[in-house]
Amino acid sequence: MRLSNFFLNTLKEKPSEAQVISHQLMLRSGMIKQNIAGIYTWLPIGLIVLRKIANIVRKNMNKYGMIELLMPCIQSIDLWKESGRGEYCGKETLKILDRHDNELIFSPTCEELITDIFRSSIKSYKSLPKILYNIQWKFRDEIRPRFGVLRCREFLMKDAYSFDIDKESAEKTYNLVYDAYYSTFKEIGVKVVPVRADNGAIGGDMSHEFHVIAENGESNIFYDKAFLGEVSVDSARKLYAAAEEKHTETNNTDIVSSKGIEVGHIFNFGTKYSESMKSFVSDSTGSSIAPEMGSYGIGVSRMVAAIIEASHDEKGIIWPKSVAPFKFSLINIHPQDESVTKFADELYEKMLNLNIEVLYDDTKERAGSKFATHDLIGIPYHIIVGKEKFAENLIELKDRKTQKSKIVSVENFDNIIRSDNIEF
Amino acid sequence: MRLSNFFLNTLKEKPSEAQVISHQLMLRSGMIKQNIAGIYTWLPIGLIVLRKIANIVRKNMNKYGMIELLMPCIQSIDLWKESGRGEYCGKETLKILDRHDNELIFSPTCEELITDIFRSSIKSYKSLPKILYNIQWKFRDEIRPRFGVLRCREFLMKDAYSFDIDKESAEKTYNLVYDAYYSTFKEIGVKVVPVRADNGAIGGDMSHEFHVIAENGESNIFYDKAFLGEVSVDSARKLYAAAEEKHTETNNTDIVSSKGIEVGHIFNFGTKYSESMKSFVSDSTGSSIAPEMGSYGIGVSRMVAAIIEASHDEKGIIWPKSVAPFKFSLINIHPQDESVTKFADELYEKMLNLNIEVLYDDTKERAGSKFATHDLIGIPYHIIVGKEKFAENLIELKDRKTQKSKIVSVENFDNIIRSDNIEF
Numbered sequence: 001m002r003l004s005n006f007f008l009n010t011l012k013e014k015p016s017e018a019q020v021i022s023h024q025l026m027l028r029s030g031m032i033k034q035n036i037a038g039i040y041t042w043l044p045i046g047l048i049v050l051r052k053i054a055n056i057v058r059k060n061m062n063k064y065g066m067i068e069l070l071m072p073c074i075q076s077i078d079l080w081k082e083s084g085r086g087e088y089c090g091k092e093t094l095k096i097l098d099r100h101d102n103e104l105i106f107s108p109t110c111e112e113l114i115t116d117i118f119r120s121s122i123k124s125y126k127s128l129p130k131i132l133y134n135i136q137w138k139f140r141d142e143i144r145p146r147f148g149v150l151r152c153r154e155f156l157m158k159d160a161y162s163f164d165i166d167k168e169s170a171e172k173t174y175n176l177v178y179d180a181y182y183s184t185f186k187e188i189g190v191k192v193v194p195v196r197a198d199n200g201a202i203g204g205d206m207s208h209e210f211h212v213i214a215e216n217g218e219s220n221i222f223y224d225k226a227f228l229g230e231v232s233v234d235s236a237r238k239l240y241a242a243a244e245e246k247h248t249e250t251n252n253t254d255i256v257s258s259k260g261i262e263v264g265h266i267f268n269f270g271t272k273y274s275e276s277m278k279s280f281v282s283d284s285t286g287s288s289i290a291p292e293m294g295s296y297g298i299g300v301s302r303m304v305a306a307i308i309e310a311s312h313d314e315k316g317i318i319w320p321k322s323v324a325p326f327k328f329s330l331i332n333i334h335p336q337d338e339s340v341t342k343f344a345d346e347l348y349e350k351m352l353n354l355n356i357e358v359l360y361d362d363t364k365e366r367a368g369s370k371f372a373t374h375d376l377i378g379i380p381y382h383i384i385v386g387k388e389k390f391a392e393n394l395i396e397l398k399d400r401k402t403q404k405s406k407i408v409s410v411e412n413f414d415n416i417i418r419s420d421n422i423e424f
Numbered sequence: 425m426r427l428s429n430f431f432l433n434t435l436k437e438k439p440s441e442a443q444v445i446s447h448q449l450m451l452r453s454g455m456i457k458q459n460i461a462g463i464y465t466w467l468p469i470g471l472i473v474l475r476k477i478a479n480i481v482r483k484n485m486n487k488y489g490m491i492e493l494l495m496p497c498i499q500s501i502d503l504w505k506e507s508g509r510g511e512y513c514g515k516e517t518l519k520i521l522d523r524h525d526n527e528l529i530f531s532p533t534c535e536e537l538i539t540d541i542f543r544s545s546i547k548s549y550k551s552l553p554k555i556l557y558n559i560q561w562k563f564r565d566e567i568r569p570r571f572g573v574l575r576c577r578e579f580l581m582k583d584a585y586s587f588d589i590d591k592e593s594a595e596k597t598y599n600l601v602y603d604a605y606y607s608t609f610k611e612i613g614v615k616v617v618p619v620r621a622d623n624g625a626i627g628g629d630m631s632h633e634f635h636v637i638a639e640n641g642e643s644n645i646f647y648d649k650a651f652l653g654e655v656s657v658d659s660a661r662k663l664y665a666a667a668e669e670k671h672t673e674t675n676n677t678d679i680v681s682s683k684g685i686e687v688g689h690i691f692n693f694g695t696k697y698s699e700s701m702k703s704f705v706s707d708s709t710g711s712s713i714a715p716e717m718g719s720y721g722i723g724v725s726r727m728v729a730a731i732i733e734a735s736h737d738e739k740g741i742i743w744p745k746s747v748a749p750f751k752f753s754l755i756n757i758h759p760q761d762e763s764v765t766k767f768a769d770e771l772y773e774k775m776l777n778l779n780i781e782v783l784y785d786d787t788k789e790r791a792g793s794k795f796a797t798h799d800l801i802g803i804p805y806h807i808i809v810g811k812e813k814f815a816e817n818l819i820e821l822k823d824r825k826t827q828k829s830k831i832v833s834v835e836n837f838d839n840i841i842r843s844d845n846i847e848f
Contacts, residue, residue: 005489005491006491007491007493007545007554007556009545033541033544033545035495035496035499035500035537035540036499036500036526036528039496039498039499040496041493041494041495041496041537041541042493042494043493043541044491044492044493047492047493047494050494065429067429067430067431067468068468068471069431069465069466069467069468069470069471070465070466070471070474071459071465072459072463072464072465072561072578073497073530073561073563073578074463074518074530074563074577074578075459075460075463076459076460091523092523094498094520094522094528095520096518096519096520096530098518098565099515099516099565099567102460104460104518106497106498106520106530113459113465116459117457117465117467120457121431121433121457130431132431137496137497137561139497139498141522141523143523153498154496154497154498
C-alpha cells in the first residue's frame with residue numbers, strides 16, 4: 001500500500017480524552033475514530049489488525065473442530081423470557097421496538113439463540129459433541145464507556161457454545177476449548193494467563209478467564225511466576241492461577257500478583273439453558289435428555305488494545321508479527337530525488353509481486369517525521385531508502401522493537417523480505 | 425469437512441413458508457434459519473458462501489484502489505439531522521434510545537457517517553480522489569419481510585463512498601467503480617446487466633443499478649440482447665440498458681425485457697452531503713470547496729439468493745465454482761464396508777493435505793439419499809466411492825450441473841482434484 005493512496009491520519013500529540021496508553025496509541029496511530037461514546041469506526045490500519053486477530057481466532061477454532069456460523073446482531077427478547085434470563089436484559093442491554101412493536105435487543109451474548117438453533121436441528125446424541133461459534137458484533141450499553149475499545153459499547157466477540165451428552169464429555173470439551181484458547185493466544189504472540197474464575201450470572205461450576213498481563217488491567221490476578229516464562233499447555237493446567245474472587249492467601253513465594261486484561265472467558269454451565277428451553281436430544285436408550293452446555297468468549301476488538309497495553313514503548317506500538325498491519329515499512333527519505341524514488345518504486349513493486357505486506361511511505365514528509373510515524377504505528381521492520389546509501393547500492397534495515405539497524409546490500413533484498421525473522 | 429462432524433440439516437420437502445425458489449432452496453439446503461421475521465442466522469454452509477462472495481467483492485474493490493474501513497452498526501441520529509436527512513429516518517429505520525436517552529439508529533446506509541469521518545481527516549485536495557468502503561451489517565425495518573434474504577431486515581452490504589475535487593474527477597471515479605462492479609460480478613460468475621436508473625431520494629444525476637436476470641426479480645429491466653452473451657466492460661457501457669423508470673419505448677428489436685434482481689447500485693450525488701455537513705477541503709488555490717461525492721452499494725447477502733434464482737434446477741442449487749461452499753463432495757456409498765471406508769478416508773486426507781475444499785459424506789445414509797443431498801446443496805463435482813468400482817480401483821466422478829458422470833482410475837485422482845475445470 002502506498003501511503004499517499006492510503007487513509008492514515010496520525011497525531012503527534014496525546015489526545016486529551018484518552019487516559020490509557022492503548023487508547024492514546026490507537027487514536028494517535030489512526031486505527032480508530034470515536035463516532036459517539038463507546039462506538040468506534042475501525043479505520044483502515046486498525047481494521048487490518050482487527051481482521052488478522054479474528055482470522056487467527058477462526059483458524060484455531062476450526063483446528064479444534066468447532067463449526068462456524070453467523071448469528072444476527074438483532075434478536076427477539078422472547079427467547080430470553082423463555083430461558084428465564086429476561087430480567088438479565090437490564091440497562092446494559094440495548095432494547096429496541098420495531099415498527100410492529102416487537103421487543104428486540106442488540107445481542108450482548110447468544111446462549112438463547114444458539115440453544116434455539118440447536119433444538120430445531122439436533123435430535124440425537126449421535127450428533128454430539130458439537131461446538132458452534134461465531135465472530136460477530138455485540139452491544140453492551142456501558143454506563144460510562146471508557147479506555148477506547150477496552151470498555152466500549154459495540155464490540156467484536158468470538159462466542160462459542162458447546163453441547164455434550166453428559167458431564168464427562170462436557171469436561172473433555174471444556175478442556176479442548178482451553179487448549180484451543182491457549183493455542184490462539186500463543187499464535188497472536190501475547191502472554192496470557194488462564195486463571196480459575198467465578199461463573200457469575202451465567203451459572204455453572206467450571207470457569208477460566210484468560211488475562212493479558214498489563215499495568216492498565218482492571219482485574220487483579222494471582223499466578224505462579226512460571227507463567228512469566230514459556231509454559232506449554234499441559235503444565236499451564238497444573239500451575240496455580242486464580243482470579244481475585246477465587247484466590248486464597250498463600251505463603252508460596254512462587255505466586256505473584258499483577259493486573260490483567262480479560263480477553264477470554266470459558267464457562268461450563270450444565271443444563272441451565274437446555275432444560276429451561278426444552279432443547280432435548282435422545283440418548284442411546286431412546287430417553288430424552290438435556291445436553292450439557294458451555295460457552296466460550298474471546299474479546300476480539302478488546303484484544304487489539306490489550307496487545308498494545310502489553311507491547312509498546314515511548315515511541316509507539318510494537319506489533320507482534322502475527323497481527324502487525326504490515327510486515328514492512330518501506331521509507332523513502334528522499335522522495336524529491338528522482339533516481340532514489342525510481343529505486344524505491346522498484347523495491348515496492350517487487351514486494352507486491354511477492355505478496356509481501358508493505359506500507360510504502362512515498363509521501364513528501366521530512367525523514368524525521370517519517371521515522372516517528374512508522375515507530376508510532378509499530379510495523380516490525382523498516383526498510384529505509386535514501387540517496388547516500390543508494391549511491392553505494394545499500395539500504396538500511398531497522399527493527400522497530402529494538403531500534404537496532406543495519407546496512408545491507410540490495411543484492412540481499414530478496415532474502416531479507418522473504419525471511420520470517422531478521423537478525424540484527 | 426466430514427459431514428458427520430459438520431452442522432448441516434437438509435430438508436427433503438419444500439418449506440411451506442417459502443414462496444420463491446431461492447428461499448426454498450436456502451432453507452432446504454440448511455444455509456439459513458429464520459430467527460424472527462426478516463432476521464436470519466447464516467448456518468455453516470450458508471456462511472461459507474456468504475464469505476466467499478464478500479471476499480470476491482473485497483478483492484475487487486481493493487484492486488480498483490478503494491480503501492476498506494469498518495463503520496459501526498449503531499449510529500447517532502444527530503448526523504442525519506445535520507445533513508437534513510433526519511426525516512428520511514422513517515419507519516424503515518430502526519430507532520433506539522440508549523440508557524442515557526440518546527437517539528440512535530441501526531445503520532441503513534452511511535453517507536453521513538463517512539462524511540463525518542472524511543471531514544475530520546482530509547483537509548486538502550492533494551488527498552483526493554478517495555474511495556472508502558466497508559462490508560457491514562445494515563438494517564431496514566421492512567413492513568413485510570419476505571423472500572428469505574432477498575427482502576430481509578438485517579442484511580450484509582458493501583457500501584463505498586467517493587470524494588473528488590471536481591465533477592470531471594467524480595465522473596472518472598464513477599466509471600472506475602462501474603468497472604470494479606463489472607469485474608466483481610464477472611468473477612462471481614453470474615450474468616449481471618448494469619441499467620441506467622433514477623437517483624431517487626439520495627439525489628444527484630448519475631446512477632446505475634446492477635441486475636441479475638431472474639424470473640423472480642422484483643424489477644422490470646430493458647436491455648440490448650447482446651447482454652445475454654459475453655459482453656466486455658467497454659461494450660457494456662455503450663449498449664442500451666435501462667430500469668423501468670428510465671426506459672423509453674422503442675421499435676428496436678434488439679431491446680429485450682425481463683425481470684431483474686438488483687444486487688448493486690451506484691450513485692453520483694454531487695455536494696449534497698459535503699455542503700450540508702460542511703465537509704470542505706482546500707483546492708490548489710487555497711479556497712475551501714465541498715468535494716463531489718458518490719455512493720456505491722452491493723447487496724452481499726441478497727447476492728447469495730440472486731445467484732440461486734439464476735442458477736438452479738429441479739434437484740437443487742448449482743453453485744458457480746467461485747462461490748461454491750466446497751469444490752468437491754466425496755461420497756462414500758458403502759460406509760459399512762471397512763475397506764471402502766478406509767479407501768475413502770485416504771482420499772479425504774489427501775484432499776485435506778492439498779488444501780482442496782471437500783465435503784466428505786461419511787454418514788450412514790443410503791446412496792440415493794446422499795446423491796439427492798449433494799445435488800440439493802449444489803457442490804460442483806461429486807466423487808463417488810463404492811465397493812464395486814473400488815474392487816477395480818475406479819471411482820465415479822459426477823458434474824453437478826450437467827449430471828454427466830464418468831469412471832476414472834484412482835491413478836488419475838491427483839490430477840482430477842487439482843484441475844479447475846474437469847471435462848466430462
